[in-house]
Amino acid sequence: MTEDLFSHKLNKKEELFNFIRDKGVVLTHEVIEWGTKNQSNRAERNARQLAIDGKIRRVSEERMKLIYPYTVKEEAWEII
Numbered sequence: 001m002t003e004d005l006f007s008h009k010l011n012k013k014e015e016l017f018n019f020i021r022d023k024g025v026v027l028t029h030e031v032i033e034w035g036t037k038n039q040s041n042r043a044e045r046n047a048r049q050l051a052i053d054g055k056i057r058r059v060s061e062e063r064m065k066l067i068y069p070y071t072v073k074e075e076a077w078e079i080i
Contacts, residue, residue, distance in 0.1 A: 012040040017050055021079050025059060025067055028074045047077055056080060 010018070012035075019034050020026050026034075028044065035043025050056045059067070059076040067076070 012038065012043070013046040013049065016040070016043055016046050017055055020047070020050075020056055020077055025076050025078045027072070027076045031077065051077070054080065 015038065016031070016034065020031075023030070028047075031043050031047050035041060035046075040046070047056065051058065056077050057080050059078050064072060064076060
């Protein structure tokens with residue numbers, strides 16, 4: 001049986017990072033919804049781990065007011 005050495009299957013944390021990168025700014029409920037659709041029960045935990053790794057960060061209050069002029073009671077994530 002031959003195996004393709006160049007194919008790299010992404011883990012759920014890498015897939016979540018790609019999702020956030022593609023969307024730009026993602027609200028917490030969108031991270032949880034992504035996890036539900038992609039069979040990952042730790043999507044929010046992976047987002048926090050990506051923040052610790054320095055790949056993403058929480059959106060500041062001032063930037064949240066610019067992006068979402070209406071009141072949003074949850075936090076958002078963005079790529080650094």
